[in-house]
Amino acid sequence: MDIQKQQTTPQTRTTTDDEPQVREVLNRYVTAFRAGNIDDLMKLYTEDAVAFDMMAPLQIVGRDRYRKAWEKGASMMGTPWVYTPRDLRIVAGSDVAFAHAIVECGGTSKEGKIESGWVRHTLGFRKVDGKWLIAHEQFSVPIDFKDGKAQACMELKPEEVVH
Numbered sequence: 001m002d003i004q005k006q007q008t009t010p011q012t013r014t015t016t017d018d019e020p021q022v023r024e025v026l027n028r029y030v031t032a033f034r035a036g037n038i039d040d041l042m043k044l045y046t047e048d049a050v051a052f053d054m055m056a057p058l059q060i061v062g063r064d065r066y067r068k069a070w071e072k073g074a075s076m077m078g079t080p081w082v083y084t085p086r087d088l089r090i091v092a093g094s095d096v097a098f099a100h101a102i103v104e105c106g107g108t109s110k111e112g113k114i115e116s117g118w119v120r121h122t123l124g125f126r127k128v129d130g131k132w133l134i135a136h137e138q139f140s141v142p143i144d145f146k147d148g149k150a151q152a153c154m155e156l157k158p159e160e161v162v163h
Contacts, residue, residue, distance in 0.1 A: 077107030080114075097125040
């Protein structure tokens, strides 16, 4: 299939009665994240969830494996954790949905200092047995190729968002 020959249509936003349900999952996510409650976070994922997290590896497949990644991250910082979404957008169909936001994300250092930075966060949801669950998650930051080397742009702020 030749992508250049395909017709494109403007993006549309589908609103369904399911959008408030997806928003409620996000509210539970934020509450569990800020509390550092990995057990409650894991209840929000499908068994076969796929994650593209900030830490290695490139891809984590499965809720049980993703739990281990969360536990590893939690061992590096204390609570409370920081999760402050901005510019949140949700698009929900009848059985799949996605959400994305710019998020201040971080945690409490071993010295008790809050450390955070702004990241991009995208979540894909799937309705399983009538319940919305996270099937895909991606955290990312832009990179800059200063001096020919890729460097994460952790210092960016939301004011620098281009609309």
